[in-house]
Amino acid sequence: MPGSEAVRAAIDQVYRDESRRILATLIRLLGDFDLAEEALHEAFFTAVERWQRDGIPASPRAWLVSTGRFKAIDGLRRRARFERSPEALRQALERLEADDMNVEELEDDRLRLIFTCCHPALAADAQVPLTLREVCDLTTEEIGRAFLLAPATIAQRIVRAKAKIREAGIPYQVPARDELPERLDSVLRVIYLVFNEGYSASSGETVVRDELCAEAIRLGRLLRELLPDPEVLGLLALMLLQASRTRARNAGEGELVLLDAQDRSLWDQVLIAEGCALVQQALCTQRFGPYTLQAAIAAVHAEAATAQDTDWAQIVGLYEVLLRGWPSPVIELNHAAAVAQRDGPLAGLALIEGILQRGDLRDYQPAHCARAELCRQLGRQDQAREAYRTALGLTRQAPERRFIERRLQVLQAISRR
């Protein structure tokens, strides 16, 4: 018989490794998120006592699923006896008692859970917290800290989303093949939002932010395991390649270091190798999309030993493919910046001014920073200063503001000389 310490350690381990999988299965069996969460906790609670007495079962996951299911049936029976309108409960019970556990479906359950949490019929601002709560087991406090929102706000969004799933009849299933591309987009968007929240925003605690990146990468890996679509590979590659630069990107005290100024010896070569391999794999399918193309661009940067060695022609080409299939002003801006590197500042500036004159990106700080930088390179100090000032008025993040202020000081020094 294992000692109580050993049993507790085993239960903690199973909870860490398996609790989301067990929850995913219980949601399918019970047809309700809250009921499943209750059942999950009861199952683990029961395990503490039973495993002490009877030993740790051969398959802890199966034991916990079946215990959770029985606990839920018990609970429903009790409730059916006391509540006035037991019809819905009776139906749930019948379904539950008839449903034999289908082992082959267990693996799909996690995928069902992801697709349900990212269902486009749920409010956009609820999809991310719901996914982090249910799929990643982050607490509402952790999610609140990461997104700089009160835990009560996060909890409320999750409660509303769960209510909509239940009341509107959002099914717990992996979408059919013809709906898959559209639905997968929504899942990828949620994962990338989680990553970006950790990667780009510079407010909040770094520890929490790094955790968000790690969580997004974990989700990406899980999705690749369950559904190796080219864009899933592409998104995972993009996140790995961006994460490879984390150390080089932060110059301490929350200062951002731009790509061309980064110390490339700080880049994580393990992540780069994995990211590049995934990009290759995704490109080979010929069915790739915008995530793969962005990852391919990140891979070209990753392969350059110095900023001067960057293959800008290839990057411009990749942006052009991206623009043809998925046009957006931000992609256009990035394309213009790459053209400036390939053909010189004048060519890039013409493109950026075209975008700004159209009215797109007029309130987008990076567009004005890019314009300022190209003006500076062309010796147009006044225009550069004016553009940096516009950028300064649009930024809300302290490190960005400090970065622009430093640029302005350099320009002042030049004009005084």
Place this chain on the structure above:
Amino acid sequence: MKYLCLVYCDETLLHGLPESPADAECMAYANAIHDSGRMLAAEALKPVQTATTVRVRGGQTSLTDGPFAETKEQLAGFYLVEARDLNEALNIARGIPAARVGSVEVRPVRELQP
């Protein structure tokens, strides 16, 4: 579950755009849903100028000319369907020809408790 698909559209545009559906297309779609066994009811409505709104307060009935609320898009028709879940209902909704010029709100039907 039963779902009500409410078709909203700016009435001035409903029949006037290049992608506006003709009645024949709308009928063909309604027939297809009917043949799939999921149709409970579907109708197109006359323009909103024909609407009359009824309220009863303290036993007194008041009638007003016009719709319940003045909005940019008006209720132009509805489908009441039986669907396995929201996904199936959304699939029916996306096929409604008027969705190309207006919007379709999909609402689950609440079963009244006797």
